[in-house]
Amino acid sequence: MCAIDGKYSVTRLPEGAYAQEQDGRWILRTMTCALVSARAPVVLDAVPVPAGTNEMGIFQAVLDRLDAAYDRLDLFQLVTVDAGMTSEANAAAVRQHGGHDPMALKDTQPTLIDEAERLFGPQRRTPPAAQSTTVVNNGKLEFRRVWFTGEAAEYHGWSHLQTMVRVQREVVEDGGKVSCEDRYFVSSLAPKDLTADQWLGIVRGHWRVENEVHGTLDRDYDEDDSPWLYATHGQLVVKLLRRVGLNLMHLHRDVSRRGETKRGIPWKDLTMTALAVLIGGTEANLAGLRWPSFAHPLAHGRPG
Numbered sequence: 001m002c003a004i005d006g007k008y009s010v011t012r013l014p015e016g017a018y019a020q021e022q023d024g025r026w027i028l029r030t031m032t033c034a035l036v037s038a039r040a041p042v043v044l045d046a047v048p049v050p051a052g053t054n055e056m057g058i059f060q061a062v063l064d065r066l067d068a069a070y071d072r073l074d075l076f077q078l079v080t081v082d083a084g085m086t087s088e089a090n091a092a093a094v095r096q097h098g099g100h101d102p103m104a105l106k107d108t109q110p111t112l113i114d115e116a117e118r119l120f121g122p123q124r125r126t127p128p129a130a131q132s133t134t135v136v137n138n139g140k141l142e143f144r145r146v147w148f149t150g151e152a153a154e155y156h157g158w159s160h161l162q163t164m165v166r167v168q169r170e171v172v173e174d175g176g177k178v179s180c181e182d183r184y185f186v187s188s189l190a191p192k193d194l195t196a197d198q199w200l201g202i203v204r205g206h207w208r209v210e211n212e213v214h215g216t217l218d219r220d221y222d223e224d225d226s227p228w229l230y231a232t233h234g235q236l237v238v239k240l241l242r243r244v245g246l247n248l249m250h251l252h253r254d255v256s257r258r259g260e261t262k263r264g265i266p267w268k269d270l271t272m273t274a275l276a277v278l279i280g281g282t283e284a285n286l287a288g289l290r291w292p293s294f295a296h297p298l299a300h301g302r303p304g
Contacts, residue, residue, distance in 0.1 A: 001037035001078040001202065002044060003209035004062060004085065006030070006055045007217075009224055009235065016232030018048045028235055031055060031062050032243075035076060036208040040254035043213060043243040044070065048236050059085045060093045067097045080206040083108055086186070088158050095160045095188055102165070102202050105184040111156050112164075116184040120147055120166040129168070131196035143170040146200045150191045160188040167203050212250075217242060220267035249274065 007030055011019055014026040021027075029049035034041045047062045049055065063079070070076070079099045081090070083106035094101035105113050118124075129145035136142075148165045155161055165185040172178050185203065194202070217223040223242060229235045253270055277285075 001035070001080060001205055002033055002066065002076040003036045003041075003080045003206045004031060004033050004059070005082060005206075005209045005214065006049070006084065007032055007214050009227055009239070011227070011232060011235055012230040013232060017050055018236065019232050020049070020051050028232060028239075029055070030236070030239060031058060032209055032213055033062065033066055034209040034213050036080075036205050037076065037078075040247075040250040041208045041212050042247045042250060044075075046240055046243050055084045056087060056090070059090045063093055063097055071098075078102065078202065080202060082206075091158060091160050091186070091188060100188045101160075102185050102187040102189070102206070105186060112152075112158075112186060113184060115152055115155055116164050116166065119149055119151055119164060120182075120184075131200050133200060139174055141172040143172075144168070144200060144204070145170075146196055146203070148191050148196075148199055152186075158186065161186050162190045163187045165199055165203070167200065213243075213246065216267060217246060221246070221271075 008022075008027040011026050011028050013019065014021065018028055019026045020029060031045075031047040031049060032043060033045040033047070034043050045062070045065055047058065047065060049058050059081070077099055078101070079094050080102050081104065083104040086103040086105060086109055091101050091103060105116060107113060129147055131144075131146045133144045134141065135144075145168045146165065148163050150163055152164045153162050163186070165187065167183050167185070168180065169183070170178065170180045183203070221242065223239075227235050228238050249267070249270060252274065253265070
């Protein structure tokens with residue numbers, strides 16, 4: 001599953017083909033494509049958004065790039081997006097590339113939202129939720145429930161639409177305060193193609209691109225506050241290098257390291273450890289280290 005999500009950073013120089021004005025400031029937009037179904041959510045591409053267009057307008061070009069780079073690897077079958085990229089044309093493009101497309105719905109698609117609310121309204125909600133998950137998050141109790149139906153297949157001219165999905169997130173805080181949010185999605189997958197657990201997993205899995213990629217870059221690596229360069233193309237190059245570095249650190253933390261607490265180490269601590277090895281490591285220090293079986297050169301027909 002590849003999740004596609006937009007991200008922007010502020011630039012001080014309103015020049016170049018990628019600088020866009022927003023609310024009186026100049027920004028650079030990129031489209032992050034992350035393999036969120038993998039153990040490590042590696043970034044597959046980060047596509048700059050040209051001035052004069054937006055996430056919706058560049059989505060099909062992003063798909064073309066992904067297809068050109070990865071189609072022979074059969075790397076993913078699902079492409080997930082938020083509501084800013086949801087359109088019938090973009091959904092059709094995903095199918096033309098051989099994938100499927102769980103897409104979020106918001107008010108930008110009012111006809112589909114109205115139909116989803118009708119299908120999942122109180123008068124239709126007598127059966128229990130298809131799935132319920134309870135987790136503890138930051139001292140809060142969260143309940144997630146999912147319903148899905150094929151009654152809206154090909155609705156409103158969406159020839160590839162097969163399933164509408166409703167996900168409810170209910171949060172109970174320590175003081176007893178309850179908040180509840182419903183979110184709706186459309187997909188070219190048929191209802192029977194996935195189990196209830198899988199439908200819920202797709203919706204939750206999409207947010208790895210926001211939480212584990214964008215969130216890590218902002219929260220732990222200070223990308224927004226430390227762009228290093230403000231010239232448009234220079235800043236874009238730094239963005240790409242940051243994502244290459246983040247991929248390496250994700251693979252190190254989530255795949256190469258072993259132990260139950262490996263994901264618990266703070267990102268900055270992990271980075272400082274890697275930096276110390278890069279600065280102080282010698283050939284003698286590194287001699288005899290064991291390759292992970294999947295990464296060993298001989299596993300890919302290369303000399304050791």
